Amino acid sequence: MRAIDVHVHPSTEPFKYERRWGKEVADFLPKYYRIKPKLSTDEEMAQEFRDLDIKALLIGWDAQAESGYETEGTNDEIATLIKKFPDVFIGGWAMIDPWKGRWAVKELERCVRDLGLNGLKFQQSAQGFFPNERRFYPLYETCVELKVPVSFHTGTTGLGAGMPGGHGYRLKYTRPIPYIDDVAADFPELTIIMIHPAWPWIDEQIAVLLHKANVFNDLSGWAPKYFPENLKKEINGRLQDKFMFASDYPEISPQRWLDEFEGQGYKPEVVEKVFYKNAHRILNLSV
Numbered sequence: 001m002r003a004i005d006v007h008v009h010p011s012t013e014p015f016k017y018e019r020r021w022g023k024e025v026a027d028f029l030p031k032y033y034r035i036k037p038k039l040s041t042d043e044e045m046a047q048e049f050r051d052l053d054i055k056a057l058l059i060g061w062d063a064q065a066e067s068g069y070e071t072e073g074t075n076d077e078i079a080t081l082i083k084k085f086p087d088v089f090i091g092g093w094a095m096i097d098p099w100k101g102r103w104a105v106k107e108l109e110r111c112v113r114d115l116g117l118n119g120l121k122f123q124q125s126a127q128g129f130f131p132n133e134r135r136f137y138p139l140y141e142t143c144v145e146l147k148v149p150v151s152f153h154t155g156t157t158g159l160g161a162g163m164p165g166g167h168g169y170r171l172k173y174t175r176p177i178p179y180i181d182d183v184a185a186d187f188p189e190l191t192i193i194m195i196h197p198a199w200p201w202i203d204e205q206i207a208v209l210l211h212k213a214n215v216f217n218d219l220s221g222w223a224p225k226y227f228p229e230n231l232k233k234e235i236n237g238r239l240q241d242k243f244m245f246a247s248d249y250p251e252i253s254p255q256r257w258l259d260e261f262e263g264q265g266y267k268p269e270v271v272e273k274v275f276y277k278n279a280h281r282i283l284n285l286s287v
Contacts, residue, residue, distance in 0.1 A: 007246030124173035132182035149191035154198035220246030
């Protein structure tokens, strides 16, 4: 096993861009990322990771209240993929719209207990909420009870990037301080993952990682050659036990991410930690 990719969006039919965000964003996003939209069969996607000798954690999608698009059922889809290809897909993140109240809590319990998913994932710009609002705390309390982690998008987002008004997506929801920091302080037993290098708030992200023992970072969404120097220093130094490989597939190729990271001059033991050792420990994976 070369690596564990902790942030993978399926490239299959139920997860098509248009189904998640609507036609306007779906048409514009590939221009922002300078990629061609990828659509695979279940078997093709699994084989892609198998050929790379990578294990992966898949991510559902639900931003229904804010977007208006019907996205229920994606958690079941990733659970099906995990059962179908257990040699490749070793777990998954349930994505649940926090505005769905008691239903959201029940869905989290179902996803963990019945579907066997590993944790809860949010994209606050897409879902339109501040993580530290008390109305959402029952979800974090349930994560603590179920002993599963929660992950939050941080920094800018490709959703709506370059479109007039950012297509209504707001960046304010994804700032590390105070929003992630507050949740980490209020739930010291909760494992929290900050998703992406949190530009333009990288220094805030580093401060939270340094200050809060229960907070970690998946490095998805950025090609490693573009990581800012202050982040590279922490990855290779005092915070080397906090970071995990994550590609944000299909937007970034896992092969490209791993090859670029290896070429950035990190210590061999750091590469090993980021590629799989940290994920194994932080997420309590049974690989």
